Amino acid sequence: MSVSMTAPLALITGASRGLGLETARQLGARGYRLAIAARDEVRLAAAHKELASLGHDVRAQTVDMAYPPSVSALGHWAVGLGPLACLVNAAGILPGQGHNESVLAAREDDVSAAIAVNALGPWRLVRAVAAGLADNATIVNVSSGLGALTDMGGGYFAYRASKTMLNVLTRTLAAELAPRGIMVNSVCPGWVKTDMGGPNATRTIAEGASGIVWAATLKPGGPSGGFFRDGKTIDW
Numbered sequence: 529m530s531v532s533m534t535a536p537l538a539l540i541t542g543a544s545r546g547l548g549l550e551t552a553r554q555l556g557a558r559g560y561r562l563a564i565a566a567r568d569e570v571r572l573a574a575a576h577k578e579l580a581s582l583g584h585d586v587r588a589q590t591v592d593m594a595y596p597p598s599v600s601a602l603g604h605w606a607v608g609l610g611p612l613a614c615l616v617n618a619a620g621i622l623p624g625q626g627h628n629e630s631v632l633a634a635r636e637d638d639v640s641a642a643i644a645v646n647a648l649g650p651w652r653l654v655r656a657v658a659a660g661l662a663d664n665a666t667i668v669n670v671s672s673g674l675g676a677l678t679d680m681g682g683g684y685f686a687y688r689a690s691k692t693m694l695n696v697l698t699r700t701l702a703a704e705l706a707p708r709g710i711m712v713n714s715v716c717p718g719w720v721k722t723d724m725g726g727p728n729a730t731r732t733i734a735e736g737a738s739g740i741v742w743a744a745t746l747k748p749g750g751p752s753g754g755f756f757r758d759g760k761t762i763d764w
């Protein structure tokens with residue numbers, strides 16, 4: 529699909545693979561210009577090539593979401609491409625993968641890394657792009673049911689803590705950006721067959737991404753400050 533320079537611009541982190549890449553595919557198919565970011569240069573270049581081969585207007589920039597100057601540089605780059613209609617914070621890590629780490633066994637560096645990448649990175653990126661967000665823009669924080677306090681159990685301490693903090697960003701930012709009509713929501717994609725979710729996950733990547741795309745493409749006046757799965761509210 530060829531799109532004009534006036535097409536809405538979406539910035540998507542974690543777009544080298546998994547849910548971020550599929551979100552880019554789906555937004556591209558809806559006519560968005562795509563600004564994609566991830567850490568690994570080779571995987572990001574492959575994603576860029578694939579999206580361009582589908583006919584999408586796509587640019588790519590590497591970023592380490594754990595490193596503040598890199599996040600600032602990403603924001604500066606994206607704002608330079610035009611007003612942002614949409615920001616999808618999909619980059620994320622599940623530290624100690626497969627270990628279901630308990631509070632007592634969690635490693636200091638895993639807890640710090642999860643909070644840095646999954647929560648502080650999105651906070652820093654929002655600050656870096658805030659002035660370049662269009663009125664009625666959408667911000668989607670890709671969160672997780674593992675960050676929901678209501679039915680929180682043991683294990684996954686670092687990841688849970690980071691996603692609960694990401695949900696704090698959603699709530700506070702939604703209130704603060706409401707005067708500009710900007711809609712900020714957390715989305716849980718469910719348990720998805722990605723590198724992170726693993727082969728036993730219950731949902732396809734396309735199924736998981738559809739709820740992210742739903743929140744990214746909300747019309748002006750749509751919900752803000754919510755926690756959703758498949759477009760339906762879930763408990764915090």
Ligand SMILES: NC(=O)c1ccc[n+]([C@@H]2O[C@H](COP(=O)([O-])OP(=O)(O)OC[C@H]3O[C@@H](n4cnc5c(N)ncnc54)[C@H](OP(=O)(O)O)[C@@H]3O)[C@@H](O)[C@H]2O)c1
Nearest residue numbers: 542544546547566567568592593619620719720722724725
């Ligand atoms: N899969 C699930 O079941 C599930 C469930 C609930 C929530 N989620 C959330 O959904 C989001 C996407 O997950 P996924 O399953 O698609 O994971 P994934 O396949 O492991 O992909 C993770 C993405 O995040 C990027 N990333 C990781 N660390 C980064 C860093 N420091 N700086 C920049 N980019 C970084 C990766 O880039 P590189 O390729 O460069 O490493 C990759 O693009 C995450 O926030 C995750 O927590 C997933």
